[in-house]
Amino acid sequence: xxxxxxxxxxxxxxxxxxxxxxxxxxxxxxxxxxxxxxxxxxxxxxxxxxxxxxxxxxxxxxxxxxxxxxxxxxxxxxxxxxxxxxxxxxxxxxxxxxxxxxxxxxxxxxxxxxxxxxxxxxxxxxxxxxxxxxxxxxxxxxxxxxxxxxxxxxxxxxxxxxxxxxxxxxxxxxxxxxxxxxxxxxxxxxxxxxxxxxxxxxxxxxxxxxxxxxxxxxxxxxxxxxxxxxxxxxxxxxxxxxxxxxxxxxxxxxxxxxx
Amino acid sequence: xxxxxxxxxxxxxxxxxxxxxxxxxxxxxxxxxxxxxxxxxxxxxxxxxxxxxxxxxxxxxxxxxxxxxxxxxxxxxxxxxxxxxxxxxxxxxxxxxxxxxxxxxxxxxxxxxxxxxxxxxxxxxxxxxxxxxxxxxxxxxxxxxxxxxxxxxxxxxxxxxxxxxxxxxxxxxxxxxxxxxxxxxxxxxxxxxxxxxxxxxxxxxxxxxxxxxxxxxxxxxxxxxxxxxxxxxxxxxxxxxxxxxxxxxxxxxxxxxxx
Numbered sequence: 001x002x003x004x005x006x007x008x009x010x011x012x013x014x015x016x017x018x019x020x021x022x023x024x025x026x027x028x029x030x031x032x033x034x035x036x037x038x039x040x041x042x043x044x045x046x047x048x049x050x051x052x053x054x055x056x057x058x059x060x061x062x063x064x065x066x067x068x069x070x071x072x073x074x075x076x077x078x079x080x081x082x083x084x085x086x087x088x089x090x091x092x093x094x095x096x097x098x099x100x101x102x103x104x105x106x107x108x109x110x111x112x113x114x115x116x117x118x119x120x121x122x123x124x125x126x127x128x129x130x131x132x133x134x135x136x137x138x139x140x141x142x143x144x145x146x147x148x149x150x151x152x153x154x155x156x157x158x159x160x161x162x163x164x165x166x167x168x169x170x171x172x173x174x175x176x177x178x179x180x181x182x183x184x185x186x187x188x189x190x191x192x193x194x195x196x197x198x199x200x201x202x203x204x205x206x207x208x209x210x211x212x213x214x215x216x217x218x219x220x221x222x223x224x225x226x227x228x229x230x231x232x233x234x235x236x237x238x239x240x241x242x243x244x245x246x247x248x249x250x251x252x253x254x255x256x257x258x259x
Numbered sequence: 260x261x262x263x264x265x266x267x268x269x270x271x272x273x274x275x276x277x278x279x280x281x282x283x284x285x286x287x288x289x290x291x292x293x294x295x296x297x298x299x300x301x302x303x304x305x306x307x308x309x310x311x312x313x314x315x316x317x318x319x320x321x322x323x324x325x326x327x328x329x330x331x332x333x334x335x336x337x338x339x340x341x342x343x344x345x346x347x348x349x350x351x352x353x354x355x356x357x358x359x360x361x362x363x364x365x366x367x368x369x370x371x372x373x374x375x376x377x378x379x380x381x382x383x384x385x386x387x388x389x390x391x392x393x394x395x396x397x398x399x400x401x402x403x404x405x406x407x408x409x410x411x412x413x414x415x416x417x418x419x420x421x422x423x424x425x426x427x428x429x430x431x432x433x434x435x436x437x438x439x440x441x442x443x444x445x446x447x448x449x450x451x452x453x454x455x456x457x458x459x460x461x462x463x464x465x466x467x468x469x470x471x472x473x474x475x476x477x478x479x480x481x482x483x484x485x486x487x488x489x490x491x492x493x494x495x496x497x498x499x500x501x502x503x504x505x506x507x508x509x510x511x512x513x514x515x516x517x518x
Contacts, residue, residue, distance in 0.1 A: 048334075051311050071339060075307075078357075079338025080330060083407070083415055087361040091413035095391075097363045098337075102346040104356045104400055132354075135398040141363055141391075148342070154350035156342055 005034045005137070005176035009165035011184035012042035014244055015081060024183070025085065027247040029092035034137050034176065036168060037096070038145045039085060040161040045076040057120075065120035065158045073158050074100075077146040086144055097141040101125075101149030102156060104132040107164060109149035109157050123149045123157025125164065128171030137176075166227040170234030179238040180231050182224060187243045188255035189225075191216055197253075204258040205229065228257040264293045264396070264435035268424035270443035271301035273503055274340060283442070283503040284344065288351035290506055293396050293435065295427060296355070297404045298344060299420040304335040316379075324379035324417045332417050333359075336405040345403050356400040360384075360408030361415060363391040366423065368408035368416050382408045382416025384423065387430030425486040429493030438497040439490050441483060446502045447514035448484075450475055456512075463517040464488065487516040 008028060014020050028037060049056065049072050057064040065073070082098040089096035101107030109123030136143055145168065147161035162182065169180040188199035203211065208225060211217045217225060228239045240246065242254030267287060273279050287296060308315065308331050316323040324332070341357040348355035360366030368382030395402055404427065406420035421441065428439040447458035462470065467484060470476045476484060487498045499505065501513030 048311075052307075053310075074342050075334035075338035077338075078342050079334035079336070083333050083337050083359055083361055086359070087409045087415050088413045090361055090364050090409060091411060095364055096361075098359070098361075100342055100345070100357070102342055102349055102355075102357075105349050105354055132398075132400075135400075139391075139394040139398060141394075150346045150349060152350060154347045156346050 002175060002177050003034055004179065005036070005172055006031060006179045006181065007036045007038065007165055007169045007172075008181045008183060008247065009038040009161060010040065010244065011161075011182075012040035013185040014183065015039060015042035015044075020244060022088075024244040024247070025088050026092055027244065029089050029094035031247055036133075036137075036143045036145065037085070037089075038147070038161055038165040038168065039081060040147060041073070041077050041081065044081060045072050048072050048076055059117050062117055062119065064118070065122050067121070070121040070156060070158060074148060074156055078148055082144060082146045089142065089144065094142050095140055096144045097136060098144045098146070100146055100156065101159065101164070104136065105129050105152070106133050106143075106145075107149045107159070107167065108152050109159055110151055111155070111157060121155070121157055123151060123159045125149060125159060125167045128167050130171040130175060133168070133172060134175050160223070162224050162227045166231040166234075166236075169231050169236045173235035173237075178236045180228075180236050180240070181246065182228070182239075182241045183244040183246065184241070185243070187253045188241050189217065189221060193218065199253045200255055201253070202256050202258060225257075229259070232257060232259045261434060261436050262293055263438065264295070264431055265290060265438045265440065266295045266297065266424055266428045266431075267440045267442060267506065268297040268420060269299065269503065270420075270441075271299035272444040273442065274298060274301035274303075279503060281347075283506065284347050285351055286503065286506040288348050288353035295392075295396075295402045295404065296344070296348075297406070297420055297424040297427065298340060299406060300332070300336050300340065303340060304331050307331050307335055318376050321376055321378065323377070324381050326380070329380040329415060329417060333407060333415055337407055341403060341405045348401065348403065353401050354399055355403045356395060357403045357405070359405055359415065360418065360423070363395065364388050364411070365392050365402075366404075366408045366418070366426065367411050368418055369410055370414070370416060380414070380416055382410060382418045384408060384418060384426045387426050389430040389434060392427070392431060393434050419482070421483050421486045425490040425493075425495075428490050428495045432494035432496075437495045439487075439495050439499070440505065441487070441498075441500045442503040442505065443500070444502070446512045447500050448476065448480060452477065458512045459514055460512070461515050461517060484516075488518070491516060491518050
């Protein structure tokens with residue numbers, strides 16, 4: 001039987017809360033077995049962009065990644081946040097190793113084709129080099145991925161952290177029994193956004209279709225849900241959405257996705 | 260016989276010159292055998308500090324690393340420069356993997372004790388975890404180190420890149436036949452700083468003592484020289500100082516250090 005591999009994605013809102021982040025990193029360090037952490041960016045990058053005098057560029061409400069934005073993303077995601085997380089996991093006895101998709105050629109993406117909008121330096125994942133990541137896991141390291149990839153031609157690209165987590169889980173499902181946990185500030189997918197306790201315990205393809213039609217699942221959650229279902233279709237054994245506390249207490253309320 | 264391992268340190272002045280950096284990275288990618296790159300910072304960090312409105316703090320002419328300076332160092336060294344180098348090496352077929360000393364717990368340092376001066380977040384190397392770096396090399400990765408370490412307690416520390424290169428070479432000498440190359444903007448150690456061709460071809464402990472007494476070797480070169488001799492005493496087989504072009508043309512003029 002293949003080894004179990006847990007892939008945890010931690011959202012930007014948790015990164016922005018020092019106490020929550022601290023307790024999450026401790027729980028993650030204590031998680032037994034093979035594991036990978038994928039982290040989002042949080043508000044730090046926006047803060048630095050402002051201090052550098054950069055104005056966010058939006059086209060039709062969609063954020064564009066300019067040259068300067070990419071520089072800030074690489075500095076904040078791969079530098080400040082990634083190394084801070086790695087150093088803290090190391091302090092808790094977890095042999096963390098920080099990576100972007102360029103490191104070890106682990107995640108190759110392609111610049112999003114220019115359609116009605118040119119999104120700038122945004123990359124859509126093309127290939128996960130599972131072998132290289134497996135070598136790191138087998139050598140005893142815990143990979144910590146930031147939300148950056150490369151195109152294999154020398155260009156770094158901004159890539160959605162939820163998508164990276166899903167693609168890693170799919171790419172490694174040939175070697176491991178993979179479990180994917182999306183941790184964010186809520187306890188799961190809510191039936192009523194105003195009610196933090198209205199967590200939907202299971203969502204399958206059929207109920208997802210209904211929830212979309214009823215408008216229960218909102219705009220912002222849709223890409224995350226698509227990543228969840230793509231992961232399940234790609235061979236990931238278990239996909240959960242929940243609060244970071246779920247790591248230490250798997251019995252806590254959460255949303256489980258099923259095909 | 261142990262495998263040969265080449266450790267190349269590239270100075271900040273080369274990083275600041277796009278054309279020189281490009282040609283160096285190509286040469287490094289083509290270097291056969293096991294290898295490690297250590298890079299300095301260059302002027303980028305200073306530029307960002309200015310844009311963020313940070314004033315460099317000097318005490319007795321020595322630079323102090325404040326909280327904000329460390330943040331910029333982590334962003335620029337571990338983020339912007341490291342990932343740019345890694346992505347470009349990958350584009351040249353070199354399976355580069357970027358690291359700080361925190362990643363894989365590879366280099367542990369301790370905050371420099373406060374004596375007459377408190378240098379701030381500066382770390383002196385305490386231990387190189389050769390085993391972890393060896394695992395990466397054996398898995399086929401080319402480690403690319405920036406000049407940052409950690410204290411094992413969650414704190415990142417600014418550390419001299421020349422020292423990191425020497426400590427890595429010493430630490431890995433038990434496993435490999437190590438060769439250490441310091442590449443910078445000059446062809447080697449100069450007898451006359453005004454004459455770029457006055458390269459001293461060999462310096463041993465005896466001639467080094469004389470050159471110091473005569474004032475031929477200047478202030479700025481002294482720490483580099485000390486690192487060179489410490490490396491040789493620590494079991495490093497060969498230590499050279501020269502121009503980046505030396506990588507492709509080992510017959511080029513350079514300075515070789517001997518005990």
